[in-house]
Amino acid sequence: MTATTTPLSTLDAERADLLAQLATARLALTTTTRGLSDEQAGERPTVSALCLGGLIKHVASIEEGWMRFVADGPSAMRYDLPDGVTWADLTAGTAREFPQWAIDHQNDFQMLPGEALAGIVARYEQVAACSEEIIASVPDLSATHPLPEAPWNEPGAVRSVRRVLMHVIAETAQHAGHADILRETLDGQKST
Numbered sequence: 001m002t003a004t005t006t007p008l009s010t011l012d013a014e015r016a017d018l019l020a021q022l023a024t025a026r027l028a029l030t031t032t033t034r035g036l037s038d039e040q041a042g043e044r045p046t047v048s049a050l051c052l053g054g055l056i057k058h059v060a061s062i063e064e065g066w067m068r069f070v071a072d073g074p075s076a077m078r079y080d081l082p083d084g085v086t087w088a089d090l091t092a093g094t095a096r097e098f099p100q101w102a103i104d105h106q107n108d109f110q111m112l113p114g115e116a117l118a119g120i121v122a123r124y125e126q127v128a129a130c131s132e133e134i135i136a137s138v139p140d141l142s143a144t145h146p147l148p149e150a151p152w153n154e155p156g157a158v159r160s161v162r163r164v165l166m167h168v169i170a171e172t173a174q175h176a177g178h179a180d181i182l183r184e185t186l187d188g189q190k191s192t
Helices: 013-031 038-042 052-072 087-092 100-107 117-137 161-187
Strands: 144-146 158-160
Touching (some): 013 161
8 A cells, every 4th residue: 555645745844744744654554465465464363353454454444434424414424214213223233124334334443354464455445546536535534523323423513624533543543453453363464
C-alpha cells in the first residue's frame, strides 16, 4: 500500500498531516500481511475470531462507511432493523432476522470462501484513494453532520469531517496493533 495517492503538497497543512497519518496507519496494517498466503491471512491464531485478511476488510469497510458519511451525511450510515426486531433482540443475538448491515459487519472480520488477500488489499487501496479524494474536496474540515440513529450514538450528536478522519486514523492504528499480534502468533514474524 502506498503512502498516499493525493499529492500532499496540493493540500492545506492540516489535511496533509491527517492524510499522512492515516497512510502511515494503513501501511502498518497492510505490512503485517507481507509474504503470507491466502490461507495464512485467513487463519485465526488466537482465541478471538480475528484474522489478518478480515482485519483489513473490516478497516476498509469502516473507512468507506465514514467517508460516505462525510460526503452524504447520516443517510449513508443507516442501521435499519427488520420489522419486529428490536435493538435488544439484536444485541442479545435473539433476533428472528438480522439486518444485512449486521451480517456484512460480521463477515468483514473473516475471509470468506473465494476471497484472496491480494483482492482484499486491492479493495483497501481503492477505498484509500477514494477517501483521499473526498478529504481533499471537502470545503471545510469543521463541517458537521448529525450521527445516524443507533444505540451507540448519543442522540443529537454530530461529527465533523476532522473528527471522522481522526476516528478512522485511530481505528486503523488500533487494528494495526491487533494485526501485529496476529502475525507474530502466526509465524513469529514482526511487521516492524
